[in-house]
Amino acid sequence: MVFKRRDRRSPLQILTELVYPRGGWGRAFLYVQHRVRRLPDSPERIARGVGAGVFTTFTPFYGLHFVIAFLVARLIRGNILAALSGTFFGNPLTYVPIGIISLKTGYFLLGTRFDEGRHRSFFGKFADASRDLKDNIIALFTDAHPNWEGLRVFYHEIFFPYMIGGLVPGIIAGVVAYYLSVPLIRAYQYRRRAKIKAKFSAIKKKAQAEADLGPKAD
Template identity: 70%
Template sequence: MVFKRRDRRSPVQIASEFVYPRGGWTRAFHYVKHRVRRLPDSPERIARGIGAGVFTAFTPFYGLHFVVAAVLARLINGNILAALSGTFFGNPLTYVPIGVVCLQTGHFLLGTQFEKGDTKGLMGKFAGAIGDLKNNLFAMFTDRVADWHGLAQFYHEVFYPYLIGGIVPGLIAGVVCYFLSLPLIRTYQQRRRDRIKAKFEEIKQLAESKADASITNPLGSAAGLNKDSSDV
């Protein structure tokens, strides 16, 4: 296959590269930045897509961030590819502070109390919710009794506060990234257009200079033709 990797990665390598990509996060950031700046679209639509992707990083829909970012970009007339790139604002280095901020904000807005135990037991509540889904799926085909306690606890203590609390910081981060990226993209695209225009002008001037030389020295051109014909 054309797009198949030559070196197959093991599950351990895939997981390790998700936490720390090959070449480091700095190189991955510059790669994403380079790809975004070269998108063939208007700076406004690209910046809106980046804002949508950054906002999506503050939502609890892990595993579906690409889908959510694409839908949001579509709704606000943003560039979908830029939105997908913007979701990389959420990564293993930022998920913890994003999660803490979203949970604190959500509990504050809902009038509930945020405790440190909520963050320390976050993975346990995730595991409990996943365990409930698995066990209740088996209960549909066996004699097991469905138990939704872990999933309900996860929804009320983690998912719903995270969902509500991520709106405000997500909007702030998305708007800030929009206004930061817009002038940068405009400047980059203008410089790129200027370089392309200068290159075409150089080619045009070179062609005109060759045409002028052939007009001002027609005898030399004829002599060159006669020489070529004599060689034949």
């Protein structure tokens, strides 16, 4: 196939690049930034898309961030591709602080607090929920009885506070991303149009000069 990778990656390489992409996160960020600036749309619509993508990273719907970003961008009339690129804000380097901020905000808004000694630890609740989910799927095809306790605890103590708490910092981060993106995108588009205009002007002058010289004598 024409677009097939020549260097086939092993499963370990694929997993490693999800955590730390080839060239580093700095280079990956610059690439996404460059692609966003070159989108053929108004600075405001592109910036709204970026804001939608950044907001989405504060939601607990991991694995569905592209879908959420798409829906939010449609709702606020932002650029869809910019929204998908904006989800890059959420990565293995930022998910931990995003999760902590969202959870603590959620506990504050709900008037609750996270108790490590209650039921299980933070990571223990994730493990219990994952085990219940796996066992309940198996129970659909066997005589085993489903158990929802781990999922129930995870929902009430992790997922719901995360979902509620992520709204406030998510909106703030999205708005900040919008106002930072608009002038940067506008300046980039202005410089790009100026370069294109200068290039065509040079071509036009060259063609005009050649026309003025006329056909060369034999």
